[in-house]
Amino acid sequence: MAQPTVYLASPYGFSAQWKRLLLPEFITALQDLGLEVWEPFARNGQVDVAQPGWAHQVAQRDLQDVRDADALFAIVNGTPPDEGVMVELGAAIALGKPTFLFRDDFRRCTDSEDYPLNLMLFAGLPAEGWQDFVYTSLEQIADPEKALARWAEPG
Numbered sequence: 143m144a145q146p147t148v149y150l151a152s153p154y155g156f157s158a159q160w161k162r163l164l165l166p167e168f169i170t171a172l173q174d175l176g177l178e179v180w181e182p183f184a185r186n187g188q189v190d191v192a193q194p195g196w197a198h199q200v201a202q203r204d205l206q207d208v209r210d211a212d213a214l215f216a217i218v219n220g221t222p223p224d225e226g227v228m229v230e231l232g233a234a235i236a237l238g239k240p241t242f243l244f245r246d247d248f249r250r251c252t253d254s255e256d257y258p259l260n261l262m263l264f265a266g267l268p269a270e271g272w273q274d275f276v277y278t279s280l281e282q283i284a285d286p287e288k289a290l291a292r293w294a295e296p297g
Contacts, residue, residue: 145178149211153224155183171283175294208233213240219247235266242290244277
């Protein structure tokens, strides 16, 4: 049986430091659950940014990966979170994909008393128990009581 695939939506590929220090930790944590991680900066690294139309090509490839992945794990730090991550998350929600959110940023970015971010980011999560789909530390990714580990379980 093929490994479940998870699209890792994050802004961390834009910075050399983030790419070197942060992305590997997330990729490893997700792989440790038995998931095949689709990290868009690595998957679309072959695009020649000197060529006309490169941005459209990258956007189309990323959107196709969101369509083809089994689930989406979005890093939603920032106030507001990265625009590209928000589009990828919105697409995954619209496609009915399981979505999981990571935010270890303590700042609130919302007008809701319940949710730490814009309420639309939670539209793909259940009304009850949505907290199981939100991660506030790397260590929580492996937590068997949280939604991602349950979803990733074989069988």
